[in-house]
Amino acid sequence: MKFYSPLKNTICGVLTAGLLAVPLSFSAVPSPAAEADASSLIGAAIGGIAAHAQLNAVLRKYNDTDEGRQEYFQEMKKQLGVNEDYALNHQLDRIMTNLTAGIGAVDPSIYKKPYHYFINNDKSFNAFCTLGHNLSVNTGLYQTLTNEDEIAVVLAHELGHGQKDHPAKGARRSLNMQILGAATGTQAGAVMAAVINNRNITKPMEREADALAFDYITHTDYNPGATAAVWQRVLDLSKSQPSSFQQFLSDHPADSDRRDTYVRRLTQYSGGHVTNSDGIVKVNTKVFTTPAAVGGMSSKERSYFVMGNLAAAYHNGQNKQEVTVDGNTVRMGNQPIMTCVSGDEPADTLAQRLRQIK
Template sequence: MILGESRQEARVKKALVLAVGSVVALSGLLGACAYNEALGRNQFVFVDDSALIQQSRAAWAETLRTQKVSNNAAQNARVRRVGDRIVQAARLTDRPWDYAVFEDASPNAFVLPSGHIGVTTGLLNLAKNDDQLATVIGHEVGHVVARHAAERSSTNAATGLVLGAVQSQAGDYGQAVQAFGGLGAQLGVLLPFSRSHELEADRLGVDYLAAAGYKPSEAVALWRLMAQQRQSSTPQFASTHPSDQTRIAALEQYIASRGWN
């Protein structure tokens, strides 16, 4: 025991370690119930897909209502043209897809499980060609194929349940447990898991853009452009995304392994 540490504090810290460990163990145990062929691994997923889709549709409607949507016909046609080719390559034509361009200088894009993709004008200005735009849209479609939204929601829910149980047993230390435990779980489980998702989506995205007839090498070029304009200095261990260097290195290695150099 650390000098000056009470038995109650020691019990709380031990409980926190066990709690975070139990989330990891639970993910490994229940993940066998859901195998994702595209990823080649098991997933811990218990969140209902229909509920996610319903929430996603509501989120899309709210985003269209609150954000400035571009009426530029050429920009919207470009996103739809590239997006439709990627969706076909990913074999996701079993659902309707909708696209929107948002007037925002930050280069960004997002996808919702309901089949909605948003791209900013900043990203369209950054991407020098359709191959680079296909890199981003392929990445976003990769998240859908990988069921990352359902997996992340399941992991978040499981983590919250375990930490809630620990907090209820912590007595006067409950508030401290909530703060420390939440941060510990986030850094130890949730954020690294998100970085893993991003790298998986990168790999799937390259597969789809290649199948759609775009140049895989432009994926590396796009992320180098992203790295040049990046202003954030958040260290990788505390970020939901891998560093630009990690992402570029992984893409180069994967593209070379497929003989697409």
């Protein structure tokens, strides 16, 4: 996740207005000599302090004040364009409502700083949360994901960034790194680029946002297995469309690692009862099923949804209830486990097996 470059001119203008008042730090400087004298080091330090204070003032405005957050949001919409598709926006409203409630169950601070959000016109696969709890979803994301549970996982990840204030922390970290280099000739342009492009959302931050997404999703009615399924889907599609995912994957943990981490979380969530080995769903170490591929969803992707349903059933105590069949759907208590389609074993067969191994 990064600041979007179309916002660069707006924020650069704000920063420049203040930073040009500190010429000692931001005027062009020659390459440093082997040994800098004391006056140049002191000058760089003073300039760095002023720059840091100026950046903090800008970040406070756009990150913490209602006026600044709204100004930033409107500029995002102006620069990126807005997709007004009714169905997609209605779905986004529903997802954000559900996720807000899920986050609120574990982090009530979300209600003090509610999110602004919209769908932009970018055709690439991405969504991003930036300063001020301003979130946008690329139109291209919907060309990759059609399942609402999977879309919710991606947005829960972005909201994790927002809840932990990663965008502002990344910007501050960028500038701090530039200040450390000021005495050796760092230029104003480098500072600007580092702050605006914000490439300091680190992989540890990404992993923290992934972990938070699982916590948020498990406090909603979305299938927790979607946390693993979405990255299996990206893995499946990236094999045939590698260029579509190259930029997105470059600054995130590997998709297989994200999927496998979620699989482990799902096993933990089930109390250790449910596992998934390369698309084979097991209950208490016994094979339950290997779901068939269906509707553009691979067997592995679908297996994580079945795993998620089973994990939820064990987590919520439904494993103590009867296993039943309702049409083509196997249920454990009031928890649906799997709806059988062509290529699956019959629902009655799966129900009988589940009764024996649960």
